[in-house]
Amino acid sequence: MSGPGDNAVAGGYLVSSMWWYAAYVLRPTQALKRAGLSPTRTEGDLPHEPLRSGLGPYFSRRHCEPVLLSRKTRHDDLVEEFDRMSEVYAEFVQPFSQPIFDEALTVIRNYLPGDARVLDAGCGPGRELMRVARLVPQGEVVGVDLAAGMVKTAHRAARAAGLGNCAFVQADVGELPIEFSGKFDLVYNCLAHHHYPEPAAAASSVLRCLRPGGVYCVIDPGPAWYNALSAPIAKWADPGWIGFHTPEGFRNLFLEAGFSRAAWFEILPGFGVAVGQKAAVRPAGARVKADRGVKARRAAESQPSGR
């Protein structure tokens, strides 16, 4: 049986190993990458083409306050610790997650027009979300998290930073709100996928929420060597840890969920961005028509909702 003292020891061990890895592996590799001295690899089928036109703001115009669940969910127990530590979480994790997200952005940016409508599925206290919101000034980012504390903390942080193009919704990624269906250009998550209790349900739920041709980016550990080394520590010390995927595992997960293409980009030792693309419903070469379709949807959404 484990008690609060054991949790503190495990948490301390996890944080110090993350900081150690960031200082001695991630940051130095990042510097080498910037100097062109650390080649990275890509595998699988890359998305067909970058999105040229985004769906623009919608949820941020309708929800100024966080939207919270009024009922318990099957998975609340898995995020209890995140709920409790939402105010201090970023201080412990950011030294580790920042270089990972820096590099992930070099991949994600390719799929982010300035008017993209984006979903962060497991936004935590919202640090990454705020960086993405600044990249899509004519678009928006919706932050989803199952922990109510994280949703409230992220909302406060975005408001304090003066960002109006964000909305925050409490939800389980495997059961995203029905109003999200077909409404996003890009869905991403950062270091959250290994906490999803039902990865296949999450992949299907995300696919439903993407527009045709939309892109899903998962930033998480990947290569088998890293997973094998870190899984025992994660299992012991990372609250609500479920499991890591390999690049091949992500590819199978995405294709089985119904994505039409799946790729994996290595970004730093042990970490990558798994990218899935939803099939476009149009024939190749019909981009102009498709962009007109996006504009028509935006015009329809900008009509008063009557609510």
Ligand SMILES: C[S@@+](CC[C@H](N)C(=O)[O-])C[C@H]1O[C@@H](n2cnc3c(N)ncnc32)[C@H](O)[C@@H]1O
């Ligand atoms: C390790 S944190 C990452 C937070 C943030 N993306 C970051 O990089 O700092 C994982 C987040 O995923 C959320 N989460 C876990 N399971 C979830 C689920 N089933 N649905 C939605 N969010 C979930 C947790 O509450 C937590 O805030």
